[in-house]
Amino acid sequence: MTLFIDIGALEDIPVQGARVVKTVEGCVAIFRTSDDRIFALEDRCPHKGGPLSEGIVHGDRVTCPLHNWVFDMNSGEAQGADKGMVRTFAAKVEAGRVFLDAALLKRRSAA
């Protein structure tokens, strides 16, 4: 079972926007959609390393701010003609708090 860690309040993430969480695995972008779903993706576009957290969020997609690659936040897969994959992480909202897969924090401790 996935262990989750509380990383903050839902209202701290702008609707159709994102905030960044620093982890030992690098930065993770936590996205909030217009219907208050949460997605966690590696904050790094496989194309040229652009910060996805700064992209425009539309539906369950996000567009990289550097060269307009579009990613499906469910799968992390690049859309259209572009080929590439972004790592996704388990995340959820409960009672207005946002929880992220605790493995992101544990890996270092286990090491």
Next chain:
Amino acid sequence: MKEKLVVIGAGMASGRLLEHLFEIAPDRFEVTLFNAEPRGNYNRLMLSPVLSGEKTYEQIVTHDDDWYAAHAVDCRFGESIVKIDRSNRIVFSNHGGVPYNKLVIATGSAPFIIPVAGKELPGVVTYRDLEDTNAMIEAGVAGQNAVVIGGGLLGLEAAAGMAARGAKVTVIHLMGHLMERQLDPSAGYLLQRDLEKRGITVHCKGATKAILGKERVEAVLLDDGTIYPADLVCMAVGIRPETRIATDARLEVNRGIVVDDAMRTSDPNIFSLGECVEHDSQLFGLVAPLYDQAKILAKTLLGEEAVFRPVQTATKLKVTGCDLFSAGDFADAPDREDIVFRDPGRGQYKRIVLKDDRIIGVVMYGDTADGNWFYGLMKDQTDVSEMRDTLIFGPAFQGGQKLDPMAAVAALPPEAEICGCNGVCKGKIVDAVLGGATTLDLVRAQTKASSSCGTCTGLVEQVMKATLGDGFVMAKPQGMCKCTDHSHEDVRRLIKAMGLKSIPAVQQELGWTSVGGCYSCRPALNYYLLAEWPLEYKDDRQSRFVNERNHANIQKDGTYSVVPRMWGGVTTPAELRAIADAAEKYNVPMVKVTGGQRIDLLGVRKEDLPQMWADLNEAGLVSGHAYSKGLRTVKTCVGAQFCRFGTQDSTGLGIRLEKLLWGSWTPHKVKLGISGCPRNCAEATCKDVGVICVDSGYQISVAGAAGMELKETEHLASTASEDEAVEIITAFVQLYREHARYLDRPYKWVAKAGLDWVKAQVVDDLENRKALVERFEISQSVYRTDPWAEHAAPDERAKWAPLADLTLEAAE
């Protein structure tokens, strides 16, 4: 000597007649053209898109002033004819008489007003010409109750148009189903269901008893006692030929002005055509037979033999989203058979009426792509017994052809009609294409196909593609992005016309196909909304590209660059010290002087931005908007204050303009240059707006470019007054804000709009210039402010840092 031809009425039929005459015999006639409407010939079929806000009047003009001038037509627009003196061959308007050798009466039709109490109340309108259309637009129907009496073609187009402008519309129709002359009950029901889905109430079998109201219209009362509240009532129950002038002149008139096969009235020197005529006991309301009449009458006037034979025409409704097609006779009768296809789930219905193995009627709703094919079989009286099993599925299923829309078009015979309005067959289009007309515009110009109501445009393109093969590239979808078929221009107009004030409202009402739009339409919509509703719409940060959202330019490594504003490129030691301090405090890797006469601090980390801005704010520095589709820089030279060549205070003017314009959002970035003399040290003549100061004042030029394209500015205006120069420039920027497509720089927009038009708006029309400046000031009352100060506020700063740092927790 030229013959004197007088034409009464400048509608579509007489306009087409004049085109034929000028084409065949340009010097034969000296034409005087009277029109009761104060304008020339426009495409009346396109009034419904004007009403709904999808088009403007200017876009539907067929003959403009230049056209009339080029053909030396004496235009008497707005002058009604009061009398025809047949014995002396003179027509009289209230301005005097004009003699004629030949006279054409093309007075068209008048709307039928049902004789009920209250019909003369203010707020009761008809729907026939631009005045009616404008009356409905100006009534400001958004949120109001509108009742349309009449559920035929015109009534439904009026209803859909007003609904698109936000009215609550009720259609009252006397018969059992809508458009009963064109549709059978099943198709009428599907149409009613589609209209009801759009929030239009439909009341069939409703007889209007009275229109109620004291000062103006308040409600409509039906025979069955139903009352519908109404702020506006549109009567669209039908038309009658406008024959008064002919009756007064004692020409033979029945229901319409009687004409023979050559379009001649009972007076051999007087002719008539259009909706006002009666030929062989028949009246005409659709455009195709009228264009045939124009062709025949042109020959008659030129002394050639010609005979008018009306052909059956098909009908399409011009209401977006309601596709119907109807042709021929579809009443039930014992010797007739029906083939019917229904798919209620998808709202599709097709019915073919057969008699003796030949098609005599077609009604289609939902999917009308095969309409022209059936219509061709009907016109040609083709025996369909062989293909009867699969007839209803259309041409794609005949002869084992593949299911390819192109195959259906390729299979059409050369004489198949493609454009019903103008009677253009496939062969004519193919000939034009083979003759070099390889674009839609050229085909339109040479054949007139798709130039009237436009519903056949897709079909014309398919014929072109079938002819040219891969050599023809179909016009890209007009939509602003793949989320919608609406163009940028349509969306802007509809935002205004329908009073849409949020991005979700636009996406909902205009039928966006995606959830939440995309990176292309969201920033455009955000701009259009804030430009249209500066006081009501709240800028949506999340719909902005990262640079505008973060008020800094993102760099390839994810850091940002920070450019404080230096008004007119002038700075002070204190400002320079503050910039130097900030550069050191935040370890800025590069400090660079920009081309816009200011200083760029490159490589700033996002979380440092708010604190850095606060530091810069303290020294009086504000955002330079180096990241925005908005005012960037005003580049100046030193001007009269120091330079021995300077003629005016170019630096002062630059600072004044920058303080006026800063903070404003525009469709794309805007850069200004102000030079103090023609040596032009500020390089003003490649900017969006450039001013060259001279002894006599200020030369303003616009629409330059020095990026991917290189283009010198074009002269807009010269003035001796600095105040006037500032006013003209402000008005120009506001005009650009209101009209340009998002991401079009001014030079692109001016190329599309035309410099003459821009000049007329901001230079010549003083009242309009003032209004533009006022609207700019209203917008600036919100946006002339420093965004850095807002985001540097202490309780905002946390939002720029990571939400959480799990590396620290892991270490603990």
